[in-house]
Structures are given as C-alpha cells and as structure tokens.
Amino acid sequence: MQxxxxxxxxQRLFAWQMSKMTDADERTIELKHHPSCANxxxxxxxxxxxxxxxxxxxxxxxxxxFRYYPQDIEWIGVEPNPFMQQYLEQEAEEQGLQVERIETCGAESIAVADHSVDAVVSTxxxxxxxxxDRVFEEIQRILKPQGQFVFLEHVAADANTWTHRLQNGLNPVWKRVFDGCHLNRTTGEAIAQAGFTDIQLQEFELNVPIVSPHVAGVAHTPAS
Ligand SMILES: C[S@@+](CC[C@H](N)C(=O)[O-])C[C@H]1O[C@@H](n2cnc3c(N)ncnc32)[C@H](O)[C@@H]1O
Incomplete structure (x- = not known):
C-alpha cells in the first residue's frame, strides 16, 4: 500500500521514537504485583x-x-512500518542475532508456512x-503443535477505576498520535478465548501512567 x-x-517519526526507546535502560521501569520480575x-x-x-x-x-534472545535462534520479523527495518538490522548486528528475514506486512496475514515455527512473540x-482475532488465527496457523505464543501487552484497567475512565477518554486521540495504539483493549480475555491451550498469564502493572495495567505470559497451540 502506498x-x-x-x-x-x-511512520518515520514513530520508528525513530521506537529506536530511542530501545536504547533506554528498561531496568528502571519497575513492575508492581508481578510474582517474579522486578522490572x-x-x-x-x-x-x-x-x-x-x-x-x-x-x-x-x-x-x-533482541538483547534478550538466545543468539542461536532463527529470527523472522513481521513489521508493517518500513522505516523500522534499518533500526532492526542495526540492533540485530549489535546483539549478534541472525535475522532470517523481515516481512513488511501486518500480522493479520503472515507470509510464513503453516505449522513451521517454534514460537511467536508479541510485545x-x-x-x-x-x-x-485474525492475528490469533495467523499465530495458530504458523505455530507447530505445542508451539509457544509469548506475549507482553498493555491492557484496559479494571472498570470503575480512574485509569479506566482516563483510558476511554484519551483513546480516540491516543490512537491517532501513537500509530493506532488502543488504550482499552481486554487482550488477556481475548487470548483466553482464542483457542490456545495451557495458558500461563500474569496480570501486573508497570510503574508508568495510563498504560500501567499489563498482561504477560505464554500460551500454546494444542498437540497435533
Ligand atoms: C509499541 S510498538 C512495540 C515494538 C516492540 N515490539 C517493543 O516491544 O518495543 C508496536 C509495533 O507494532 C507494529 N504494528 C502495528 N500494527 C501492526 C500489525 N497490524 N501487525 C504487526 N505489527 C504491527 C508497529 O509498527 C510497531 O512496530
């Protein structure tokens, strides 16, 4: 699409902003209510x-x-913003990660063969x-049986909280400013209903305003 x-x-500005965030020290971003990780x-x-x-x-x-992956994985990227590519290649070289390829497309239609990958990551x-829902279907299509879907996502705050009201109020403008990002998706529930098995999901908060409520964990595709 042109x-x-x-x-x-x-998109250029967003890619530059993401590259600056990638350089940030995430040890300073604290987690609240997470049982095993402090940041x-x-x-x-x-x-x-x-x-x-x-x-x-x-x-x-x-x-x-990239800095957290084992260096011997075969990594394939699915990233619709073409201006991210230069930052991805640069970061992969710095971290010694082998990039098999980067597909410049959305995750609603992934150019990867059925049941051919061990894990899909979404952060x-x-x-x-x-x-x-279409993305969950694609993830399940490309994962091998008992493959892992690893996720880390910000989500809607609990109903009747000030954060929830703020998220709903800001959402229309936020989506425009932050490249389509929705503040109020109930992604944990969506993952639970998407047909994965053996779902390990942790709810917690990041020590940041507005996007503090989070879910993270791993879900699996069924054994064949
Ligand atoms: C907030 S950034 C997160 C980047 C990175 N995963 C991280 O943890 O820092 C959201 C990313 O999702 C990408 N994105 C937006 N729509 C997408 C879609 N339909 N399919 C796949 N990626 C998408 C954006 O281009 C952007 O790179």
Missing part, C-alpha cells in the same frame, strides 16, 4: 530468553527484544493491530 507523504513522516528488562529476559529454533516476532519495532503489539 503511504501518503504525511503518513510517511508519521521490564527482567520480564523480557524471562519471556524470550529461553526460546529455541524458529521464532517469528510480530510488530518487532526497533528490536527491543506491545496487540494494542495496535487492526484485527486481533
């Missing part, structure tokens, strides 16, 4: 540090997870995709 000049500027860096390490084989990362951004992406 982007308008204004959209191109927006965001520890959590990313726990989620992706044990993965093996062929790994597809959707919405890879500027490569915030802070399901808030932005246009059709989360």
């Amino acid at each position: 982007l308008s000049p204004l959209s191109q500027v927006g 965001l860096a520890q959590l990313r390490q726990t989620l992706v540090g044990q993965l093996q084989g062929r790994v597809v990362e959707i919405g890879a951004g500027a490569g915030a997870n 802070h992406v399901l808030c932005s995709v246009s059709d989360p």
Whole structure:
C-alpha cells in the first residue's frame, strides 16, 4: 500500500521514537504485583530468553527484544512500518542475532508456512493491530503443535477505576498520535478465548501512567 507523504513522516517519526526507546535502560521501569520480575528488562529476559529454533516476532519495532534472545535462534520479523527495518538490522548486528528475514506486512496475514515455527512473540503489539482475532488465527496457523505464543501487552484497567475512565477518554486521540495504539483493549480475555491451550498469564502493572495495567505470559497451540 502506498503511504501518503504525511503518513510517511508519521511512520518515520514513530520508528525513530521506537529506536530511542530501545536504547533506554528498561531496568528502571519497575513492575508492581508481578510474582517474579522486578522490572521490564527482567520480564523480557524471562519471556524470550529461553526460546529455541524458529521464532517469528510480530510488530518487532526497533528490536527491543533482541538483547534478550538466545543468539542461536532463527529470527523472522513481521513489521508493517518500513522505516523500522534499518533500526532492526542495526540492533540485530549489535546483539549478534541472525535475522532470517523481515516481512513488511501486518500480522493479520503472515507470509510464513503453516505449522513451521517454534514460537511467536508479541510485545506491545496487540494494542495496535487492526484485527486481533485474525492475528490469533495467523499465530495458530504458523505455530507447530505445542508451539509457544509469548506475549507482553498493555491492557484496559479494571472498570470503575480512574485509569479506566482516563483510558476511554484519551483513546480516540491516543490512537491517532501513537500509530493506532488502543488504550482499552481486554487482550488477556481475548487470548483466553482464542483457542490456545495451557495458558500461563500474569496480570501486573508497570510503574508508568495510563498504560500501567499489563498482561504477560505464554500460551500454546494444542498437540497435533
Ligand atoms: C509499541 S510498538 C512495540 C515494538 C516492540 N515490539 C517493543 O516491544 O518495543 C508496536 C509495533 O507494532 C507494529 N504494528 C502495528 N500494527 C501492526 C500489525 N497490524 N501487525 C504487526 N505489527 C504491527 C508497529 O509498527 C510497531 O512496530
């Protein structure tokens, strides 16, 4: 799809912003109510540090997870913003990660063969995709039996809280400013209903305003 000049500027700026965030020290972003991780860096390490084989990362951004992956995985990226590519390649080289390829497309239609990958990773992406249920179908299609879907996502706050009201009020403007990101998706519930098995899901908060409520964990595809 051809982007308008204004959209191109927006996507370039967003890619640059993500690259600056990738450089940030996530040990300073504390977690509240998480049973085993004290900060965001520890959590990313726990989620992706044990993965093996062929790994597809959707919405890879500027490569915030690269420093935590084992170096011997085969990594395939699915990232619709073409301006992320240079940052992904640069970060992969710095972290010694082998990039098999980067598909410049949305996760609603992933150019990867059926039942061919060991894990799919999504961190802070399901808030932005246009059709989360379609993305879950694609993830299940490409994962091998008993494959792992690893996720870390910000979600809607509990109803009747001030954060919930703020999220609903800000959402229309937020989506426009932050590249389609929805503040108020109930992604934990959506994952629970998407047909995965053996779901280990942790609810917790990040020590940041507005997007503090989070879910993270791993879900599996059924054995064949
Ligand atoms: C907030 S960034 C997160 C980047 C990275 N995963 C991280 O943890 O820092 C959201 C990413 O999702 C990407 N994205 C947006 N819509 C998408 C879609 N439909 N399919 C896959 N990725 C998408 C954006 O281009 C962006 O790179």
